[in-house]
Each structure stands twice: as structure tokens, then as C-alpha cells.
Amino acid sequence: SEILDVIILNITHRFSEISKLKFLNLLDATQFTTFEKVFPQEILSILLKSYGHFFDPDRLKSELSVIYVDPDMKHRSVFNLHKYIMSHQLHAVFPELTKLLRLILTIPTTSCSTERSFSCLKRIKTYL
Template sequence: MRKRRLTQLQDPQERYRNLYMAILDNILEQIPRRFSNLESMLFLELVNPGKFDDMRQAFPEEAFQSVLKSYGHHFDSGRVRSELQVLYSDQDFQSNRGKLCDYLVFLKDMELDSAMPQLYKLFSLVATIGATSAGVERSFSCLKRLKSYTRNTMGQGRLSSLALLAIERTLVKSLEKTPSWYDRVTEHFLEKERRAEFTYK
């Protein structure tokens, strides 16, 4: 009996089946934990342009209570409600349908960020919440390429600056079209005193 159990444990197919079942059990246990706080993120619907027409008919009370529950100390509830109702019904906002950042730019360009501060704050809050972790993972893979074994003595300041340049490479590429930017960088670089005194006293 003991010998048979040992042979079963050594059987690769049985061992991998047990491992597979253990992984599935772990996933099934983790899924409810991972998605248990989705109700606290209902307020993301408040600034979804695709639902503005529906929200004009019936105000999204559940999503509104969600933002008050999570971030209520940052907002004036009465003003947020009235500014959201303006957002859902105003034709200028309706014609500006696009990405979330387009709304933020629109509010800033039309100087509505001071007239509707609660709405601007809500848009800014939603814009800072990452929908996925892809950006963070990209940053780490970028750091892995920058700080290799041969560059192990690189300081934190230099590493941060190089990582920022690598991550924002599209912005740096766009700056190539403005030669004055290079002149300003060169002037800033030359401002610092880089000579060291090596004479023995």
C-alpha cells in the first residue's frame, strides 16, 4: 500500500494534475478578494461620456453616493451634484465628447476649472486612477533595461532622470522640432561648475 502511494506520487502526470488543481484553487480563492472593492469604484461612471444621455434622464444616485463614500471629504456634495447635472445637459459638453483628458483640456481652455471646481476635481481624480497596471509594468521593464549589471554603480538621481527620458520618449522626440530647447539644456548644463581642484595643499 505504501509502495503504491510512493509510485503514484512519483508519477509525473499525477504530480502535474495535483499542481494544476492547487493553482486553480488558488485562483478561485483570489478572484473574489481581488474584485471585492469594485462597488467603491462605481463613481467612475459619473464621467463616462457614453452614459451622459441616460444620466440626464435619471441622475446616477448610486455612483454619486460611491464618490461621496470614498472621497467625500474632498468634495462639496451639493456643488458636485449641480455641476454634474450641468455636464449631462449642456450642449457644449455634449459636442466635446471624447476621452477623459479632452474634457480636462476643455475645462482648462475655457477657464471653467475655476467656475466648476468640483467637476474639474472629479475629472482629475478619475484621470489619476489607472485602469490597468500596464504603465507601471512598462516603467519597471524600462528600468531593467537602464540599470543593467554593468551600470550597477549608477546613482538614484541619474537613474530617475534616464528613466523619465526613456518613459517620456515621445515627448522628447517632439522636442527635437524646437532647437531652442537644446540651447536651454546646454546652457543649464554649462551653468554648473564641473572642474575639481586636485592640487595638494
């Protein structure tokens, strides 16, 4: 019983701040059409709460709005979007977006798989 309590406590603590990674959805190409209609201000706020001192919020919002409507950007993964921007010399046009892409690309992959983490956490709690 005590061992299980420690395991549950540690798992809960480990995943308690995973909601801070919701900003990863800002560059989820499958949601660009939705974001084109309604800008994800709440998700942007999550990013700015943790990393606001690295970004110009108004410029980042403008740059994101541009890529949400651009057909060349719509179906690209984060890696391919970064590659596209760099190969077409667009990093000067989209400096804030470039910073966001670099931030996302440097987050360890284990942190990026939020949905899988929640699923795993649920299975462990169910098992216990």
C-alpha cells in the same frame, strides 16, 4: 486542486472591490443623455462613500447636472473634458468637477477597465 483554490481565491480578492469604481460612469459621455433625465444618485453615492471628504456633494451634483445638459460637454472623453475645462478657464466655475476629473485621470488605467476585468475574471473562472 489546492493550487486552483488559491488562484480563485486571489482572483476573487483582487476584484472584490472593483464595484467601488462605478463612479467612473459619472463622466461617461455616452450616458450623459440618460443622466440628464435621471441623475445617477446611486453612482454619486459610491464616489462619496470612498472620496466624500474631498468633495462638496451638493455642488458636485449641481456641476454634474450642468455638464449633462451642456452640448459642448456631451461627447467628450474624460481627458478631453478636462482639457476643455482647463483651456476655457472653467476650473473656477466647476471646482468639484475639476477635482473629479483629476481623480479619474490619476486612477491607473488597469483599474479603469472594469468591464474588461470582469470579462477576464469570468474567462479565468470558466477555464478553471
